[in-house]
Amino acid sequence: MINKKVSGAEEAIRDITDGKTLMLGGFGLCGIPENCISALVKKGVKDLTCISNNAGVDDFGIGLLLKTRQVKKMISSYVGENAEFERQLLSAELEVELIPQGTLATRCMAAGYGMPAIFTPAGVGTEVAEGKETRNFNGKEYLMEYAFDADFALVKAWKGDTAGNLIFRSTSRNFNPVMAMAGKITIAEVEELVEPGELDPDHIHTPGVYVHRIFQGADYEKRIEQRTTRPRG
């Protein structure tokens, strides 16, 4: 097997420089690459374009990169729950492209699957369709949307092996596997890094071929955004 292990987040992001386009896995604060985000903040790299379903909250997730003004442009589907984000957006300090969630996911998948464009009905007749090619198939209108072109994908998995194979846990899977396939360089941080052979080949969600660097992350906070419970008994 080919060994993808690196020492940690700093080594993993060593060649992420100003102006790069990054994909960041996660849905809300669930399944986000916490260690990579911290390392980016520490490194201070700027003018980033971030493709991520959400923009974090004020003091966690991508919100940390927004607070330090390291992000030039966000490409997301939902950016509620982040006051600093809304402020930068309404004051035009931050470029924002909002696209439908399924379009976001499928444009990642298209990149990973070597498909230059896909067709989706999402957004037909809305401002999302402005300037885009539409096409009718079987009486229904579709937009043609292009595969993303990202320099790096930063994903978070539950377990991984040094060959780069990844297994995700519960709904922290979300965008991580499709972004892992889509990055020119894919960096995976995992809660537990094991040796090749310890993961069942049938359980692997992301084959190692897609992952260029992997490390075991530290100090996962895994913050809960909406803690909802029901009373016992």
Next chain:
Amino acid sequence: MINKKVSGAEEAIRDITDGKTLMLGGFGLCGIPENCISALVKKGVKDLTCISNNAGVDDFGIGLLLKTRQVKKMISSYVGENAEFERQLLSAELEVELIPQGTLATRCMAAGYGMPAIFTPAGVGTEVAEGKETRNFNGKEYLMEYAFDADFALVKAWKGDTAGNLIFRSTSRNFNPVMAMAGKITIAEVEELVEPGELDPDHIHTPGVYVHRIFQGADYEKRIEQRTTRPRG
């Protein structure tokens, strides 16, 4: 959960009638829906269009349906290893459409993912491209290929639950998950059928929403096409 269990292959294929289009999972003889094929032979339904990567061998797999002349048209990528098939093809008794294996898989996936068409470079400049729309993206030519439209998908899994969730084993996975997503009605036969809750949600390859009927198959032969071994020590 919604209970998808049926009594067996005969009940599962009850409404497959003459002239229908079927997808059949499997690669070679690996992971093929043996019980459904036997039931189709017994039922004697004719003029079928079969979408399957291979056409079985003379006396097993889809070969059984070819021998009884129940197949009007095969859509496959590779049909070697079947003399009766070759005879029917060269004598024009059987319609055959040969398409690249990746195109076959991706046209299934397109149907399951609600994408009416996809772009692939496979076949550009060859007879596969005849009559098809081509399009240039980033300096490279692609063919536009349409999603399949299949009445039924017949797939074989290792384990399944009555909610229709499927888990495949080793390389018997192959086309089964993409075809399971693509059938208007998807019938799954499994080696072991369990109750909901017995399969780990993170291990499921095909979510139950794609499966309309499921049953535990009987008497799996799982024939090996090319038995290759190495000497011990």
Next chain:
Amino acid sequence: MLDKNGIARRIAKEIKDGYYVNLGIGIPTLVANYIPEGVNVVLQSENGLLGMGPFPFEGEEDPDMINAGKQTITTLPGSSVFDSAMSFGMIRSQKIDLTILGAMEVSENGDIANWKIPGKMVKGMGGAMDLVASAKNIIVAMQHINKAGESKLLPSCTLPLTGVNCIRKVVTELAVLDILPEGGFRLIERAPGVSVDFIIQSTSGKLFAEADVKEMDLN
């Protein structure tokens, strides 16, 4: 007039045995509480889950197990997890039988607006544009009139659209209405204690209403 739970309770009656259902954020989430005993449904959460269960008991919250509203949840036996591409794949290929979502405005030709108020609020469309463009069966849960008493059921939407000509049924605090394929709202049921006249006054889009329209049965 219905409260939010009343709207959710009425919508729950539209759910049939064997349905796969996607519930949006807000009132739609409440619908899960009113699904009748014996009606087997599977709830899809578009972040990547089929078989969503109730909220966890306190102390059992799992940060890795959330729904599309980012709420901690549980799963039911028979659930499955998948990635975001497959999730919207099953939505686009119409494997989900019913979608229930909220709206700020709906128009008489079935347009819906629910993601943006220019210059004021931009939260994003999330999965709503995918859902309304793909679903074969959508119910909108919304307020009929805003706090100023103005109708949100309009001749045409004033806010940026989420989807065009896609909504066929609306449940509000006042009524159940169909949207006719040829355009126009059709009053199907009125909320307990609400008069047909009040519904007519409260609907600025074209409305077809018979005088003796029946009152909702919420049981």
Next chain:
Amino acid sequence: MLDKNGIARRIAKEIKDGYYVNLGIGIPTLVANYIPEGVNVVLQSENGLLGMGPFPFEGEEDPDMINAGKQTITTLPGSSVFDSAMSFGMIRSQKIDLTILGAMEVSENGDIANWKIPGKMVKGMGGAMDLVASAKNIIVAMQHINKAGESKLLPSCTLPLTGVNCIRKVVTELAVLDILPEGGFRLIERAPGVSVDFIIQSTSGKLFAEADVKEMDLN
């Protein structure tokens, strides 16, 4: 002149540490036997496997574990299984560093034919069209001349094409040749005991050959 194993042995020298490699049926399969110790490669089988290992010991064959040639195989630690759509997804997105496949004919502009002889043999293209259309790095393993002594390295292919202008390197029983971007074969190495003149005679496509081209090193 090389036998099949010789061709495979020479091709194995093109494999670099860290490569993901797809091996076609026939001679390419033999290449796996000659990958040097210490060169870490991962073999992809397009039916849905990364990390293919050797054939199983007798009695340990698993009908669920086969390669793209339908042969029973084993896996190595760190292997992964996936479906056919993902398999060709990774091929199209050029995650596979090297593809090695057989051919009936190759032309001087890099066209390849390997799936059909009209009226005689129709086995189908399998994954070959996807592989040649997508791979960035392809080596063709083939016979230079047929049994009648006729060249299979042609000005243009006579058989139905598998791919157009996609082949850049060919290894035969006689030689290693590059195909130049501007067209034409370029002789790089000759097989042990084979003269440049014989290679020139055996190549009907345009050939650029220097008189002192070196002999292959097979060790």
